[in-house]
Amino acid sequence: GAGVSQTPSNKVTEKGKYVELRCDPISGHTALYWYRQSLGQGPEFLIYFQGTGAADDSGLPNDRFFAVRPEGSVSTLKIQRTERGDSAVYLCASSLRGETFYEQYFGPGTRLTVT
Amino acid sequence: AQKVTQAQTEISVVEKEDVTLDCVYETRDTTYYLFWYKQPPSGELVFLIRRNSFDEQNEISGRYSWNFQKSTSSFNFTITASQVVDSAVYFCALSEASGGGFQKLVFGTGTRLLVSP
Numbered sequence: 001g002a003g004v005s006q007t008p009s010n011k012v013t014e015k016g017k018y019v020e021l022r023c024d025p026i027s028g029h030t031a032l033y034w035y036r037q038s039l040g041q042g043p044e045f046l047i048y049f050q051g052t053g054a055a056d057d058s059g060l061p062n063d064r065f066f067a068v069r070p071e072g073s074v075s076t077l078k079i080q081r082t083e084r085g086d087s088a089v090y091l092c093a094s095s096l097r098g099e100t101f102y103e104q105y106f107g108p109g110t111r112l113t114v115t
Numbered sequence: 116a117q118k119v120t121q122a123q124t125e126i127s128v129v130e131k132e133d134v135t136l137d138c139v140y141e142t143r144d145t146t147y148y149l150f151w152y153k154q155p156p157s158g159e160l161v162f163l164i165r166r167n168s169f170d171e172q173n174e175i176s177g178r179y180s181w182n183f184q185k186s187t188s189s190f191n192f193t194i195t196a197s198q199v200v201d202s203a204v205y206f207c208a209l210s211e212a213s214g215g216g217f218q219k220l221v222f223g224t225g226t227r228l229l230v231s232p
Contacts, residue, residue, distance in 0.1 A: 035220075042119075042206050042222030043160070056219065089158065095218075104218065106152075106160035 002026065004107035006092050012113045013082055021077040021110045025094030032075050033104060034067060035091040043091050049075060050097060082114045117142045119209050121223035128197050129231055136192040136226045138207030144168075149183065149190045150208040150220065160206070166190065197230045204228070 005024040013019050025032050030051055035043035045059040049069045057067070064082075069075040079086055089111050093104040118141040128134045140149065151163040164174065166183050174181045178195045194201055204225045210218040 033219075040224070042208070042224050043220070044222070045219045048219065059219075091160065093160075102218075103162050103165070104220065105162070108157065108159045 004092055004094050004105050006090075006107040006110050008110060009108065010111045010113075012115060015082060015084060015114055017082050019079050019082055019112065021079075021090050021112070023075045023077070023092030023094075023107060025073065025075070025092070026105055027073075028096070029094035029105075030072065030097045031095045031102070031104075032069060033093040033095075034075070034077050035093065037089045037091055037109070039088070046077070046090075079112075082112075084114045087112055087114045117144075117147075117209050117211065117221045119207050119221055119223035121207055121226050123226045124224075125227040125229065127229045127231065130199060131196050132230075133193060133195050134197050134228065134230075136194075136205050136207075136228070138190045138192065138223060140188050140190065140207070140209045142209060142211070144211045146211070148210045148218065150210070151181065151190075151192050152206045152208060152222075153203045154206060154225070155203040163192075194228075197228075199230050199232055202228055202230045 007022045032049040034046040036046055037043040047054055047067050048056040051072045052069055064080045067077045089109040091106055091109045093106045095104045096102040120139045147168045149166045153161045153163055171183050180193045182191045204227045206225045207223045208220040210220050
């Protein structure tokens with residue numbers, strides 16, 4: 001079946017602009033995660049959705065970052081007033097929800113470059 | 116706070132050599148999970164293995180094997196008879212065991228493995 005998809009694959013924007021990054025999880029997966037991976041680093045957790053609600057947004061770096069998942073499927077990560085330090089690969093992952101662990105399936109990422 | 120350390124930034128081997136990737140973790144939780152992911156040049160993270168803190172049995176899957184030692188807080192990964200297709204960045208990750216299936220992964224900085232023919 002189809003995996004996690006993310007669009008666009010690459011995004012170049014100017015400092016100060018607004019960007020939206022989209023994630024389409026695997027069908028039926030209720031849990032959705034956003035991570036950010038800077039060059040030479042491991043992914044860092046940003047936010048977790050269970051259904052439509054953000055259950056944990058403790059990883060969002062500041063209030064310029066916001067994410068939504070209005071219908072419990074597709075999610076959009078929004079970044080306002082972008083800064084050069086926001087340049088990174090933004091990864092989305094989804095999983096089933098349950099009382100025990102379910103594997104997180106990652107998408108290919110969106111590479112964001114802020115000039 | 117949870118932390119994962121992968122001290123090896125890059126390892127280069129020749130095909131058919133065995134190679135071990137080190138992972139050391141820190142956590143105050145008594146129940147936690149450890150993972151290894153592979154990130155090939157395409158960029159997509161591929162899940163390799165999950166271990167919970169109560170299961171210290173070593174695991175073997177084909178050419179891959181994992182050694183979990185709670186006493187030294189290590190979860191090392193060995194590839195036997197490496198192949199060029201094994202070239203990738205490998206990440207070790209840690210997660211606390213929380214209810215409801217929520218697993219916030221804390222990743223190490225990764226080890227880049229280069230396997231040459």
